[in-house]
Amino acid sequence: MGDMQRQLIQDYLTNANLRLSVAKVDKVSRNWRFLNMRPSYNALYFIREGEGWIKIDDREYYPAPGQLVLMPAGSLHSISVVSDNTYRKYWCHFTAVVETFQLFQLIDIPHVLDVPDERHTERLFVELIAAYRSREWTAPLKRKAVLFELIRHVLDLIPEQLISVSVSPKRRMLNTILQYIEGNIAENVTVEQLAGLLHYNPNYFIRFFKAEMNMTPMQYIAKVRVEKAKRLLLSTDSTLAEIGRKVGLEVHYLSRVFKKYSNMSPGEFRNRNRLG
Numbered sequence: 001m002g003d004m005q006r007q008l009i010q011d012y013l014t015n016a017n018l019r020l021s022v023a024k025v026d027k028v029s030r031n032w033r034f035l036n037m038r039p040s041y042n043a044l045y046f047i048r049e050g051e052g053w054i055k056i057d058d059r060e061y062y063p064a065p066g067q068l069v070l071m072p073a074g075s076l077h078s079i080s081v082v083s084d085n086t087y088r089k090y091w092c093h094f095t096a097v098v099e100t101f102q103l104f105q106l107i108d109i110p111h112v113l114d115v116p117d118e119r120h121t122e123r124l125f126v127e128l129i130a131a132y133r134s135r136e137w138t139a140p141l142k143r144k145a146v147l148f149e150l151i152r153h154v155l156d157l158i159p160e161q162l163i164s165v166s167v168s169p170k171r172r173m174l175n176t177i178l179q180y181i182e183g184n185i186a187e188n189v190t191v192e193q194l195a196g197l198l199h200y201n202p203n204y205f206i207r208f209f210k211a212e213m214n215m216t217p218m219q220y221i222a223k224v225r226v227e228k229a230k231r232l233l234l235s236t237d238s239t240l241a242e243i244g245r246k247v248g249l250e251v252h253y254l255s256r257v258f259k260k261y262s263n264m265s266p267g268e269f270r271n272r273n274r275l276g
Helices: 005-013 116-135 139-156 168-185 191-197 202-213 219-236 241-249 251-262 266-273
Strands: 016-027 034-038 043-048 052-056 060-062 067-071 079-083 087-099 111-116
Touching: 005 016, 005 043, 005 219, 016 116, 016 139, 043 116, 052 067, 060 116, 067 139, 087 116, 087 139, 087 251, 116 139, 168 191, 168 219, 191 202, 191 219, 202 219, 219 241, 219 266, 251 266
Parallel strands: none
Antiparallel strands: 016 087, 034 079, 043 067, 043 087, 052 060, 052 079, 067 111
16 A cells, blocks of 8 residues: 555545444344345444355355455445355444545455454454443443444454555445435435436436446435334334434335335334344
8 A cells, every 4th residue: 555545545534434323143044145235334244153155246255254244335245145054143234434425435445354363353243232232321432432443453454455545436426325315314305416416417317326226216215214214113212103204204105115125014123123
Protein backbone atom coordinates (compact mmCIF):
# COMPACT_ATOMS: atom_id res chain seq x y z
CA MET A 1 0.00 0.00 0.00
CA GLY A 2 1.47 3.35 -1.03
CA ASP A 3 1.53 6.44 1.19
CA MET A 4 -1.35 8.12 -0.68
CA GLN A 5 -3.55 5.03 -0.49
CA ARG A 6 -2.74 4.56 3.20
CA GLN A 7 -3.70 8.16 3.98
CA LEU A 8 -6.95 7.86 2.03
CA ILE A 9 -7.89 4.62 3.77
CA GLN A 10 -7.05 6.12 7.16
CA ASP A 11 -9.31 9.07 6.31
CA TYR A 12 -12.10 6.61 5.53
CA LEU A 13 -11.58 4.84 8.85
CA THR A 14 -11.49 8.14 10.74
CA ASN A 15 -14.88 9.14 9.33
CA ALA A 16 -16.54 5.72 9.34
CA ASN A 17 -19.86 5.47 11.17
CA LEU A 18 -20.49 1.91 12.38
CA ARG A 19 -23.82 0.63 13.63
CA LEU A 20 -24.76 -2.86 14.81
CA SER A 21 -28.00 -4.42 13.56
CA VAL A 22 -27.84 -7.92 15.11
CA ALA A 23 -25.29 -10.24 16.76
CA LYS A 24 -25.83 -13.94 17.50
CA VAL A 25 -24.28 -17.40 17.68
CA ASP A 26 -26.09 -20.38 16.23
CA LYS A 27 -25.86 -23.65 14.37
CA VAL A 28 -27.55 -23.36 10.99
CA SER A 29 -30.22 -25.82 9.93
CA ARG A 30 -30.03 -28.16 6.95
CA ASN A 31 -32.32 -25.68 5.14
CA TRP A 32 -29.86 -22.77 5.45
CA ARG A 33 -29.79 -21.45 1.90
CA PHE A 34 -30.16 -17.91 0.53
CA LEU A 35 -29.35 -17.07 -3.08
CA ASN A 36 -28.51 -13.81 -4.87
CA MET A 37 -28.94 -11.46 -1.92
CA ARG A 38 -27.66 -7.89 -2.08
CA PRO A 39 -28.33 -6.48 1.41
CA SER A 40 -27.68 -2.94 2.56
CA TYR A 41 -25.71 -4.23 5.59
CA ASN A 42 -22.36 -5.99 6.01
CA ALA A 43 -22.37 -9.58 7.30
CA LEU A 44 -19.47 -10.94 9.37
CA TYR A 45 -19.22 -14.66 10.20
CA PHE A 46 -16.75 -16.42 12.50
CA ILE A 47 -16.93 -20.13 11.66
CA ARG A 48 -16.46 -22.46 14.63
CA GLU A 49 -17.67 -25.83 13.30
CA GLY A 50 -18.97 -27.48 10.15
CA GLU A 51 -18.81 -26.74 6.45
CA GLY A 52 -20.71 -24.70 3.89
CA TRP A 53 -20.59 -22.66 0.71
CA ILE A 54 -20.53 -18.89 0.24
CA LYS A 55 -20.41 -16.91 -3.00
CA ILE A 56 -19.56 -13.20 -2.97
CA ASP A 57 -20.03 -11.49 -6.32
CA ASP A 58 -18.27 -13.87 -8.75
CA ARG A 59 -16.03 -15.72 -6.26
CA GLU A 60 -16.91 -18.94 -4.41
CA TYR A 61 -15.59 -19.93 -0.98
CA TYR A 62 -15.86 -22.89 1.39
CA PRO A 63 -14.88 -21.24 4.71
CA ALA A 64 -13.55 -23.60 7.39
CA PRO A 65 -13.62 -23.49 11.20
CA GLY A 66 -11.28 -20.80 12.47
CA GLN A 67 -11.94 -18.44 9.55
CA LEU A 68 -13.73 -15.09 9.35
CA VAL A 69 -15.96 -14.19 6.41
CA LEU A 70 -16.85 -10.58 5.55
CA MET A 71 -19.66 -10.05 3.04
CA PRO A 72 -19.74 -6.34 2.16
CA ALA A 73 -22.96 -4.36 1.91
CA GLY A 74 -24.08 -4.08 -1.70
CA SER A 75 -22.22 -7.19 -2.83
CA LEU A 76 -24.16 -10.00 -4.46
CA HIS A 77 -23.84 -13.09 -2.32
CA SER A 78 -25.31 -16.53 -1.81
CA ILE A 79 -24.93 -18.97 1.09
CA SER A 80 -25.80 -22.64 1.50
CA VAL A 81 -25.06 -25.82 3.43
CA VAL A 82 -23.15 -28.58 1.64
CA SER A 83 -23.77 -31.50 4.02
CA ASP A 84 -25.39 -32.45 7.32
CA ASN A 85 -22.28 -31.08 9.06
CA THR A 86 -23.67 -27.54 9.10
CA TYR A 87 -21.96 -24.42 10.34
CA ARG A 88 -21.90 -23.31 13.94
CA LYS A 89 -20.91 -19.68 13.75
CA TYR A 90 -20.82 -16.37 15.51
CA TRP A 91 -22.23 -13.66 13.26
CA CYS A 92 -23.34 -10.07 13.09
CA HIS A 93 -24.88 -7.64 10.64
CA PHE A 94 -23.71 -4.04 10.73
CA THR A 95 -23.46 -0.91 8.63
CA ALA A 96 -20.20 0.95 8.05
CA VAL A 97 -20.72 4.22 6.22
CA VAL A 98 -18.37 7.04 5.24
CA GLU A 99 -20.54 10.06 4.38
CA THR A 100 -22.88 8.48 1.79
CA PHE A 101 -20.62 5.55 0.85
CA GLN A 102 -20.28 2.02 2.16
CA LEU A 103 -16.83 1.57 3.73
CA PHE A 104 -16.19 -1.87 2.27
CA GLN A 105 -17.03 -0.69 -1.22
CA LEU A 106 -14.56 2.17 -0.86
CA ILE A 107 -11.79 -0.26 0.10
CA ASP A 108 -11.12 -3.73 -1.24
CA ILE A 109 -10.11 -6.40 1.27
CA PRO A 110 -10.06 -10.23 1.24
CA HIS A 111 -13.43 -11.78 2.01
CA VAL A 112 -12.11 -14.80 3.94
CA LEU A 113 -9.45 -14.52 6.65
CA ASP A 114 -7.56 -16.99 8.82
CA VAL A 115 -7.67 -16.20 12.54
CA PRO A 116 -4.43 -16.86 14.47
CA ASP A 117 -5.92 -16.12 17.90
CA GLU A 118 -9.34 -17.77 17.87
CA ARG A 119 -9.93 -17.22 21.59
CA HIS A 120 -9.57 -13.46 21.24
CA THR A 121 -11.91 -13.33 18.22
CA GLU A 122 -14.49 -15.47 19.99
CA ARG A 123 -14.27 -13.28 23.10
CA LEU A 124 -15.02 -10.18 21.02
CA PHE A 125 -18.09 -11.85 19.50
CA VAL A 126 -19.28 -12.98 22.95
CA GLU A 127 -18.96 -9.38 24.19
CA LEU A 128 -20.78 -8.07 21.11
CA ILE A 129 -23.68 -10.52 21.58
CA ALA A 130 -23.93 -9.58 25.26
CA ALA A 131 -24.01 -5.88 24.35
CA TYR A 132 -26.64 -6.55 21.66
CA ARG A 133 -28.85 -8.36 24.17
CA SER A 134 -28.32 -5.83 26.95
CA ARG A 135 -31.24 -3.62 27.94
CA GLU A 136 -29.08 -1.25 30.00
CA TRP A 137 -29.49 2.39 29.05
CA THR A 138 -25.79 2.63 28.11
CA ALA A 139 -25.96 -0.48 25.90
CA PRO A 140 -25.82 1.49 22.60
CA LEU A 141 -22.40 2.85 23.58
CA LYS A 142 -21.19 -0.63 24.51
CA ARG A 143 -22.38 -2.01 21.16
CA LYS A 144 -20.52 0.69 19.27
CA ALA A 145 -17.35 0.21 21.32
CA VAL A 146 -17.22 -3.56 20.89
CA LEU A 147 -18.18 -3.38 17.22
CA PHE A 148 -15.37 -0.89 16.55
CA GLU A 149 -12.93 -3.17 18.37
CA LEU A 150 -14.09 -6.21 16.40
CA ILE A 151 -13.77 -4.47 13.02
CA ARG A 152 -10.36 -3.09 13.98
CA HIS A 153 -9.35 -6.64 14.92
CA VAL A 154 -10.55 -7.94 11.54
CA LEU A 155 -8.65 -5.27 9.62
CA ASP A 156 -5.51 -5.91 11.67
CA LEU A 157 -5.52 -9.49 10.37
CA ILE A 158 -5.06 -8.30 6.77
CA PRO A 159 -1.56 -7.63 5.42
CA GLU A 160 -1.33 -4.06 4.08
CA GLN A 161 -0.48 -5.25 0.58
CA LEU A 162 -3.89 -6.96 0.37
CA ILE A 163 -5.83 -3.75 1.09
CA SER A 164 -6.51 -1.26 -1.68
CA VAL A 165 -8.78 1.65 -2.54
CA SER A 166 -11.72 0.85 -4.78
CA VAL A 167 -12.11 3.34 -7.61
CA SER A 168 -15.20 1.96 -9.38
CA PRO A 169 -17.42 4.94 -10.26
CA LYS A 170 -20.45 2.68 -10.57
CA ARG A 171 -19.92 1.46 -7.01
CA ARG A 172 -19.80 5.02 -5.73
CA MET A 173 -22.96 6.01 -7.59
CA LEU A 174 -24.74 2.91 -6.35
CA ASN A 175 -23.66 3.65 -2.78
CA THR A 176 -25.23 7.10 -3.07
CA ILE A 177 -28.55 5.50 -4.00
CA LEU A 178 -28.44 2.73 -1.39
CA GLN A 179 -27.56 5.14 1.39
CA TYR A 180 -30.36 7.52 0.40
CA ILE A 181 -32.86 4.66 0.47
CA GLU A 182 -31.61 3.52 3.88
CA GLY A 183 -31.82 7.02 5.33
CA ASN A 184 -35.27 7.81 3.92
CA ILE A 185 -36.99 4.46 4.17
CA ALA A 186 -39.83 5.92 6.28
CA GLU A 187 -40.70 8.30 3.43
CA ASN A 188 -42.34 7.77 0.05
CA VAL A 189 -39.14 7.24 -1.95
CA THR A 190 -39.77 7.43 -5.71
CA VAL A 191 -37.80 6.38 -8.75
CA GLU A 192 -37.79 10.00 -9.89
CA GLN A 193 -36.10 11.10 -6.64
CA LEU A 194 -33.44 8.40 -6.92
CA ALA A 195 -32.77 9.13 -10.58
CA GLY A 196 -32.40 12.82 -9.72
CA LEU A 197 -29.55 12.04 -7.31
CA LEU A 198 -27.49 10.85 -10.27
CA HIS A 199 -29.01 13.28 -12.78
CA TYR A 200 -30.34 10.31 -14.76
CA ASN A 201 -33.50 9.91 -16.78
CA PRO A 202 -35.83 7.66 -14.68
CA ASN A 203 -36.03 4.98 -17.39
CA TYR A 204 -32.26 4.91 -17.78
CA PHE A 205 -31.87 4.85 -13.99
CA ILE A 206 -34.12 1.79 -13.69
CA ARG A 207 -32.01 -0.06 -16.27
CA PHE A 208 -28.79 0.99 -14.51
CA PHE A 209 -30.09 -0.09 -11.09
CA LYS A 210 -31.42 -3.43 -12.32
CA ALA A 211 -28.14 -4.22 -14.09
CA GLU A 212 -26.19 -3.59 -10.87
CA MET A 213 -28.63 -5.00 -8.30
CA ASN A 214 -30.48 -7.70 -10.23
CA MET A 215 -33.82 -6.18 -9.17
CA THR A 216 -35.80 -3.00 -9.74
CA PRO A 217 -35.45 0.01 -7.39
CA MET A 218 -38.91 -0.59 -5.93
CA GLN A 219 -38.18 -4.27 -5.29
CA TYR A 220 -35.02 -3.26 -3.47
CA ILE A 221 -36.88 -0.66 -1.39
CA ALA A 222 -39.43 -3.31 -0.40
CA LYS A 223 -36.63 -5.64 0.72
CA VAL A 224 -34.97 -2.88 2.77
CA ARG A 225 -38.30 -2.16 4.45
CA VAL A 226 -38.75 -5.81 5.33
CA GLU A 227 -35.19 -6.07 6.71
CA LYS A 228 -35.70 -2.99 8.89
CA ALA A 229 -39.06 -4.33 10.05
CA LYS A 230 -37.33 -7.58 11.05
CA ARG A 231 -34.77 -5.70 13.12
CA LEU A 232 -37.49 -3.70 14.86
CA LEU A 233 -39.58 -6.81 15.51
CA LEU A 234 -36.63 -8.48 17.23
CA SER A 235 -35.13 -5.53 19.09
CA THR A 236 -38.19 -3.53 20.20
CA ASP A 237 -41.70 -4.03 21.58
CA SER A 238 -43.16 -1.66 18.97
CA THR A 239 -46.57 -2.49 17.54
CA LEU A 240 -46.90 -3.37 13.88
CA ALA A 241 -48.48 0.05 13.27
CA GLU A 242 -45.48 1.80 14.85
CA ILE A 243 -43.06 -0.33 12.83
CA GLY A 244 -45.05 0.39 9.69
CA ARG A 245 -44.63 4.14 10.23
CA LYS A 246 -40.87 3.69 10.68
CA VAL A 247 -40.52 1.77 7.40
CA GLY A 248 -42.99 3.84 5.38
CA LEU A 249 -45.81 1.30 4.99
CA GLU A 250 -49.40 1.02 6.22
CA VAL A 251 -50.02 -2.03 8.43
CA HIS A 252 -51.96 -4.07 5.89
CA TYR A 253 -49.41 -3.45 3.15
CA LEU A 254 -46.48 -4.12 5.49
CA SER A 255 -47.96 -7.51 6.37
CA ARG A 256 -48.43 -8.37 2.71
CA VAL A 257 -44.90 -7.32 1.69
CA PHE A 258 -43.35 -8.97 4.76
CA LYS A 259 -45.00 -12.29 3.99
CA LYS A 260 -43.96 -12.07 0.32
CA TYR A 261 -40.26 -11.75 1.21
CA SER A 262 -40.20 -13.84 4.42
CA ASN A 263 -42.85 -16.52 3.85
CA MET A 264 -44.37 -15.71 7.24
CA SER A 265 -46.30 -12.92 8.90
CA PRO A 266 -44.57 -10.30 11.08
CA GLY A 267 -46.13 -11.87 14.17
CA GLU A 268 -44.89 -15.35 13.28
CA PHE A 269 -41.41 -13.96 12.63
CA ARG A 270 -41.28 -12.21 16.02
CA ASN A 271 -42.54 -15.30 17.91
CA ARG A 272 -40.03 -17.63 16.24
CA ASN A 273 -36.96 -15.45 16.52
CA ARG A 274 -37.40 -13.06 19.46
CA LEU A 275 -34.78 -13.43 22.18
CA GLY A 276 -36.16 -14.55 25.51
